[in-house]
Amino acid sequence: MxxxxxxxxxxxxxxxxxxxxxxxxxxxxxxxxxxxxxxxxxxxxxxxxxxxxxxxxxxxxxxxxxxxxxxxxxxxxxxxxxxxxxxxxxxxxxxxxxxxxxxxxxSYERFRQALDNFCRRKEALRGGSVNQQNLDRLFVDAADPIAAPNLPAPKGMQAKTLEHILEFLSHTDEQYTCEQISEHVGLSTVTVRRYVNYLVEIGRVQSEINYGTGGRPSIVYRRM
Incomplete structure (x- = not known):
């Protein structure tokens, strides 16, 4: 934190x-x-x-x-x-x-954007070395009004739904499964899984495998 x-x-x-x-x-x-x-x-x-x-x-x-x-x-x-x-x-x-x-x-939205940009820089510089993708996240995404804070929605997805899921994940540093996200945002698990996988692809959400559940390992997600 x-x-x-x-x-x-x-x-x-x-x-x-x-x-x-x-x-x-x-x-x-x-x-x-x-x-x-x-x-x-x-x-x-x-x-x-x-x-x-x-x-x-x-x-x-x-x-x-x-x-x-x-x-x-x-x-x-x-x-x-x-x-x-x-x-x-x-x-x-x-x-x-x-x-x-x-x-x-x-506005609160502009304030939140400033916090998001701060976290983006910290994440991109984590680990002691950077690549071109990390540098683009630092300089290109922050300057692009479509990439931040608005999200580009591919065909078949709604930008508001992407932002709704991302907003939920932005308010916590905890990790959630698709089922848990579904309960909080009021969408089906299938829909949430499709949207969070896209957010992982574009570098806005991070996914990890949680082996500590006592049963089958599960995939958990958190905001980057």
Whole structure:
């Protein structure tokens, strides 16, 4: 599970960001801060995976905090959430390696897309080496509005059904059989099996064989 810190001076927005983040079972918010100074004191000695950071805050701006993080070698990825949308600010943040940039007000779907892109990068870089397919997932899929977040549906399949199954798997890091997915999404096991096998083919879902059932081994699926 990815460890997340949220830095936002508005308590209501901070609470909203926390709720949005923890709707996705791959993430856990371990701390929230209302000021950049307190966040910096924590981040310089604690390793986290992701920081969700506002630009305009008291004591220390998000841009200054990000400068300090990078200068100190803090490798956590950063998603900026702010009302700032001038090109100079955006360019400065991109030079500092911001993973995504969301302008208030934003939708939950756009927020979830930022989390999905973060997980896609982590998965593609896992294992210490990358191939062309992994690089394409990093750079091509993230830039393609059809590949992410919308899914291309082959003949005989419905895009909404693909997204429905993928949305269910996105909210947990557990593994499920086709029968278990069927119970949660309200589709037949045969239909679920056909759709999840396609999602495996296009690299959006991972399948494994579970030998620990005590009976016949079963195939289980989880979101990548």
């Amino acid at each position: 990815y460890q997340v810190v949220i830095v936002e001076d508005d308590p209501m927005i901070s609470m909203l960001n926390t709720r949005f983040t923890e709707k996705d079972g791959r993430f856990h918010v371990i701390r929230t801060f209302e000021a950049g100074n307190a966040a910096w004191e924590y981040l310089r000695i604690h390793a986290v995976d992701l920081v969700i950071l506002d630009v305009y805050m008291p004591q220390m701006s998000g841009l200054e905090l990000l400068h300090r993080m990078r200068a100190a070698g803090v490798s956590a990825e950063v998603i900026m959430i702010t009302a700032a949308n001038d090109s100079e600010t955006v360019e400065s943040l991109l030079r500092l390696g911001v993973a995504d940039f969301l302008v208030k007000p934003f």
